[in-house]
Amino acid sequence: MTTGNQVATAATKGALTKPPKAFSVTAIRDYLTCPRMYYFARVLGLQRESTSFAGFFGQAVHWSIANWHSLGRRDPVEVLLADYERKIEGLIQKAQADGLTIDGFDGPETLEKYRALATEMFAGYHADPRNQVELVVNEHRFEVEITSSTKKVYLFSGYVDQVRRHPDGSLHLVDLKTGQTRPSDHLLTLDEQLSLYAIAMVRGRFMRPGKPDDENPPFTIGQAPASLSLAMLRDYGSYAKNEFTEFIDDPSGAKVKNPETGRLVKAKIPNPKFAEGYKKGERKGPVFYRTQRSAFDLRQAEIDLARVCGSIRMKQFFRRPSAHGSCDMCRFRAECVQERAEPI
Numbered sequence: 001m002t003t004g005n006q007v008a009t010a011a012t013k014g015a016l017t018k019p020p021k022a023f024s025v026t027a028i029r030d031y032l033t034c035p036r037m038y039y040f041a042r043v044l045g046l047q048r049e050s051t052s053f054a055g056f057f058g059q060a061v062h063w064s065i066a067n068w069h070s071l072g073r074r075d076p077v078e079v080l081l082a083d084y085e086r087k088i089e090g091l092i093q094k095a096q097a098d099g100l101t102i103d104g105f106d107g108p109e110t111l112e113k114y115r116a117l118a119t120e121m122f123a124g125y126h127a128d129p130r131n132q133v134e135l136v137v138n139e140h141r142f143e144v145e146i147t148s149s150t151k152k153v154y155l156f157s158g159y160v161d162q163v164r165r166h167p168d169g170s171l172h173l174v175d176l177k178t179g180q181t182r183p184s185d186h187l188l189t190l191d192e193q194l195s196l197y198a199i200a201m202v203r204g205r206f207m208r209p210g211k212p213d214d215e216n217p218p219f220t221i222g223q224a225p226a227s228l229s230l231a232m233l234r235d236y237g238s239y240a241k242n243e244f245t246e247f248i249d250d251p252s253g254a255k256v257k258n259p260e261t262g263r264l265v266k267a268k269i270p271n272p273k274f275a276e277g278y279k280k281g282e283r284k285g286p287v288f289y290r291t292q293r294s295a296f297d298l299r300q301a302e303i304d305l306a307r308v309c310g311s312i313r314m315k316q317f318f319r320r321p322s323a324h325g326s327c328d329m330c331r332f333r334a335e336c337v338q339e340r341a342e343p344i
């Protein structure tokens, strides 16, 4: 673990990392979580000591689905699973070779649990006729310039999961998600990642895999998406059981405290519909959560993104302590506290 003194030494010795040429959505999200955390990770370049298995799972699922599309969607579903297993094994081996601990990874049990989840996702994705469409973009890298309200220009780059062309010729942006939290309508309307990808479709450059050259030049789309969707792949799973309704306070009025947490224990109320097989076997959700953006919406999102870029360029790296959102999970807690006693 690097100490606060080491942080200060690194800074005074001029070991700061060069500012990146292009911003990314992840960088913007890191900054919005806590600007000081962004500074430790992306300006001082302090090394990560751990990584997460959930992140590997997401990468492996994306990779397998992209391969399936790029090979014409003809492969049986078993190929998706085989691709997934190859990829996840490679990611684990690399992390171990780099000396990183993998958060959330306990060996064969974890592998089995996530393999079952991947199997469910791939079976649903493969059988869903909505996924039998032509992809104009399939995990392609993009670059796009955004302009602030005062005409400052910032370059962004990243990867777009999918742009789909429907039979009527309309284009639809899809971002695949393997996490659990479903988006609210409000979040869909404001999501800066979807907005940035839509701006890239209007005036950005897309690069196919491999080095761009005369044979493989960057291409543009020049058209806004008719819809933007988050595809929540866990929705392809089905309910195994739903024996209880929501947890509610014990209706008898007998309040019992959990001796370990000191919190009131809530009662599970049997669901009267369970005997009829309520929800068992039903798909967990619609998978595609759609939204739209007008030209005005995109301009407002562009101005917001530019405001964040401007703050980063102005080195506004203040602390943003928050128990739930950042500090409790921050890997720079020791540096953060130490640095306050001994400012850089």
Ligand code: SF4
Pocket (backbone or CB within 6 Å): 034, 035, 036, 037, 319, 320, 321, 322, 326, 327, 330, 331, 332, 333, 336, 337
């Ligand atoms: S400990 Fe909290 S305030 Fe400090 S860098 Fe981490 S998230 Fe930010």
